[in-house]
Amino acid sequence: MELLSIIVITLFILAFIGIPGFMLSLALFPKKEDLDSIERAGLSTVLGLTPVFLLYFLDKNFSMPIDSYTSSAMFFLISLVGYMGWKYKKRK
Numbered sequence: 001m002e003l004l005s006i007i008v009i010t011l012f013i014l015a016f017i018g019i020p021g022f023m024l025s026l027a028l029f030p031k032k033e034d035l036d037s038i039e040r041a042g043l044s045t046v047l048g049l050t051p052v053f054l055l056y057f058l059d060k061n062f063s064m065p066i067d068s069y070t071s072s073a074m075f076f077l078i079s080l081v082g083y084m085g086w087k088y089k090k091r092k
Helices: 004-028 037-045 050-062 068-091
Strands: none
Touching: 004 037, 004 050, 004 068, 050 068
16 A cells, blocks of 8 residues: 555544544534643544444444445534534524
C-alpha cells in the first residue's frame, strides 16, 4: 500500500468517527464553557462509535444489512440529530 492511500484511509476513518461524535457532544454540552477541548475530543471519540453500535443493534434485532448505504445513512442521521439537538439547546 502506498503511503498516500494509508493517510487518506486513516483520515476518512477519523472523520467517520469524529464528526458524529463531535455533533453529539455539542448536543449534550452546547456551551464552550461546559467542556474544554481535551474533554470534548475524548467524548467525541466515544460518542463517535454511536453509529456503529446502532448498526449492530439494528442488524441483530431487525436483520437490517450492514452495507455502505446503511453505514452512510446512519453516519448522516446521527450527525443530523446531533446538529439539531445543538441548535435546539443553543436557542433555549
